Amino acid sequence: MNKQARIFVAGHRGMVGSALVRRLNAEGYHNVVTRSRAELDLKDQAAVNGFFEREKIDVVLLAAARVGGILANASQPGEFIYENLVIETNVIHAAFRAQVERLVFFGSSCIYPKQCPQPIREEYLLTSPLEPTNDAYAIAKIAGLKLCEAYNREYNTQYVSLMPTNLYGPNDNYDLNSSHVLPALLRKAHEAKVDGSATLTVWGSGTPRREFLHVDDLAAATLFVLEHNVTEGLFNVGVGEDLSIRELAECICKVTGFEGELVFDASKPDGTPRKLLDVSRLAQMGWHATIGLEEGITSTYREFVELHAGSTAAAVMHV
Numbered sequence: 649m650n651k652q653a654r655i656f657v658a659g660h661r662g663m664v665g666s667a668l669v670r671r672l673n674a675e676g677y678h679n680v681v682t683r684s685r686a687e688l689d690l691k692d693q694a695a696v697n698g699f700f701e702r703e704k705i706d707v708v709l710l711a712a713a714r715v716g717g718i719l720a721n722a723s724q725p726g727e728f729i730y731e732n733l734v735i736e737t738n739v740i741h742a743a744f745r746a747q748v749e750r751l752v753f754f755g756s757s758c759i760y761p762k763q764c765p766q767p768i769r770e771e772y773l774l775t776s777p778l779e780p781t782n783d784a785y786a787i788a789k790i791a792g793l794k795l796c797e798a799y800n801r802e803y804n805t806q807y808v809s810l811m812p813t814n815l816y817g818p819n820d821n822y823d824l825n826s827s828h829v830l831p832a833l834l835r836k837a838h839e840a841k842v843d844g845s846a847t848l849t850v851w852g853s854g855t856p857r858r859e860f861l862h863v864d865d866l867a868a869a870t871l872f873v874l875e876h877n878v879t880e881g882l883f884n885v886g887v888g889e890d891l892s893i894r895e896l897a898e899c900i901c902k903v904t905g906f907e908g909e910l911v912f913d914a915s916k917p918d919g920t921p922r923k924l925l926d927v928s929r930l931a932q933m934g935w936h937a938t939i940g941l942e943e944g945i946t947s948t949y950r951e952f953v954e955l956h957a958g959s960t961a962a963a964v965m966h967v
């Protein structure tokens with residue numbers, strides 16, 4: 649990919665978008681175009697069309713999305729399906745109208761069936777029912793990847809879909825109601841340690857298994873795909889191993905230094921029992937994740953304490 653390419657990172661302030669901007673800058677791509685929500689409302693089709701007509705973009709990284717954890721997805725399915733459908737249809741169609749050369753669409757491992765063989769291969773898509781707690785979001789993301797496939801077939805566009813597993817890292821969402829499990833437990837463990845609490849509440853049974861990919865690895869995979877001229881297709885992006893929520897909580901207690909008891913709240917949903925991705929497609933092309941889970945959680949916790957937990961808390965930081 650030409651270092652002078654004009655690359656639009658849609659959603660540049662989010663966890664994925666900001667990781668993409670960091671990686672692009674580090675790799676010498678300095679023609680990165682970004683727009684805040686106030687500057688460009690991606691839900692406004694006319695505004696999105698106008699942007700692409702004016703800006704002459706070469707590559708689009710479509711990281712803008714409405715995302716959230718299991719509770720947010722289960723309680724706001726209408727917002728999740730609507731916002732994600734509108735954003736992806738506006739941006740993908742406007743990019744096509746403006747003859748943008750390449751586009752990368754980001755989905756999620758929740759597009760795959762609730763019960764399917766593990767590890768999950770890309771071809772298992774749509775082979776059986778989805779997980780009910782996030783089927784609205786999953787349908788929106790499936791529509792997005794199908795839109796890319798259909799435009800590639802009909803219009804010879806070069807649009808690629810990346811399906812990352814559960815992500816974590818800098819700029820994550822730490823709101824305890826809408827966040828994913830890893831940032832939620834990091835915050836809860838930190839606050840329990842600072843407050844001297846005896847227990848840390850973990851939602852569900854602790855038995856579901858999850859795979860966690862540091863967002864900087866997703867950014868690296870994205871540059872790999874662009875620089876290896878991958879022009880179409882669906883690719884899982886993960887680390888190839890998973891652990892139980894209980895094991896994750898224990899790892900987070902070790903990193904944060906919280907030494908109290910784990911309490912499991914059975915009133916909260918477990919969601920999909922397991923969603924380990926088969927990552928062999930990208931592996932066969934030569935890409936592998938490089939950031940280990942404990943290393944990634946440690947660096948993420950450091951950022952959390954520095955940015956979110958105030959200076960007094962930093963004094964008690966374990967690492």
Ligand code: GFB
Binds near residue numbers: 756824826
């Ligand atoms: O990360 P999470 O919210 O989403 O939950 P999913 C993963 C597992 O962690 C569930 C448990 O079994 C939760 O019950 N968990 C334990 C917690 N404690 C907590 C906590 O304090 N907060 C949260 N949030 N979970 C998401 C989809 O599914 O995966 C999204 O809903 C997206 O759409 C994302 O696809 C990648 O991993 O279950």
